[in-house]
Amino acid sequence: MTQLMIEIERVGKAYDGRPIVTDLTLGIPKGALCVLLGPSGCGKSTTLRMINRLVPFDSGTIRVGGEDVLSVPPEALRRRIGYAIQSTGLFPHWRVEDNIATVPRLNGWSAERVRDRVTELLVLLRLDPEIYRRKYPHQLSGGEQQRVGVARALAADPDVLLMDEPFAAVDPITRDALQSELIRVHRATGKTIVFVTHDIEEALRLATVIAIMDRGRLAQIGAPLDIIEHPAGDFVRDFVGVQGIGLKLLSVRRVADRMRPADNSDGAPIAADATLADALAEMVSRRADRLSVADGKGATIGVIALADLVR
């Protein structure tokens, strides 16, 4: 049994007698990137905001790192939990560095420590500190603003990061880049991330665990592959989408799982952690039925053939 970072137990929430979240029990393992997935109004965003007490819940218990969230003052709780939202909420009158430094300064870090941390985070999010730290939010593109938003959420090195549809408002190319960054940042930091989206493709790409919600209840929780292959009930099957299920399977499996060892390389290699969908797309566009596979350092470690995709 892996250790749970966030435990939501029998939590309920109603607005004016209308139930939003009903008897929700959900455990999020330490280090997971858990995507709360569901249609609008399913309670996923409310659930996220109950974790840091932006929304008070009516019943049940929520624990973060084993500690009941109601046992700490809300401000203290929130400073230990990173929070990033769709519209970024960057303070327009503060420079990038001051925005990122918000929580560290609240926590009373020294100026020097704050400065070093800002540099570290800008580098982590691939924004050149020399160029970006003195800029104002309005001088940044939407994608850059989101990166700063993520950097700000990570600033005080919280164990948990809550993200509420952070990439919903950016264009598809930027979103794709931000998703890759998030996966990288997640691997690099080992944070427990709870990520809300209604976009199944985004969920499949990012998640180590997906929790699907339907009308305030948990419909299914599991690994992305599990959910596609064994949907629990009609709602999940419909939501995940019967159509194109084969393609969705390709988009959650990695090249590394299907490649065969080889050391010959012909043409530009594909990364081992690319999805099978990426590999298929490469094959189609190159009119090739084989691709060599490279590891993160660019060394050829294997080969993947068209037949391997359907194996």
Add this chain to the structure above:
Amino acid sequence: MRGLWKTPVVWVGLLFVVLLFDMQALRPLFAAWFPAVQPEIFGRARFVDLFLSHLGLVAEASAAATLISVTLAIFVTRPVGRDFRTIANMLATIGQTFPPAAVLALAVPMLGFGTRPTVVALFLYGLLPILENAIAGLEGVPDALLEAGRGMGLSSWQLLRDVELPLAAPVILAGIRVSVTIGIGTATIGSTVGALTFGTPIFDGLAGNKLPYVLQGAVLVALFAIVTDLLFAVLARRLQPPG
């Protein structure tokens, strides 16, 4: 700073100061226009003293109006004070629509003649523009910023101090600017109840049929208002948030 010399505030300000200290320079002009009036220049009090007294009245009333209005605006934009918003607005509207002359008439029996009733009238008259702008400014702060701020663990007080007030400041300042500029003009009526202002030569001139005094008072009060307005413009540029 060097660019300041190109701005109108410096030139209008200079004109104002010169006339304030040396209205006598215009004596030949008034003598030519109004040969019947003697002396040509208002002489019951020095213009500098009128100015200092006028400035003091407006500064006191505006400072009080700003303090009360901004405090009230903060209160009615918090969850606890939301219900009082309409009432606050209504009171300020009454303060503005009630003619300052009537306030003076009512206040004199209670406060006596002189500066006191004038300050009260100016204070009441100055509330509304500041209150309205302060409410608009505070409500104009995007919800996403408050949400993000709260989510990061800023307390309500920290949000107000670090986010809401700085972002609302330009709008609040615009309200103060309107209030003060109007107040400078309105303060002249204080001279009808014995306050020393640029209204003093105006009312003396009207009573004694000495048009030059009216002109001298009116020109000075107009220049005073314009210089103040231009100074606020300079301040507003400083305060404008980036972007």
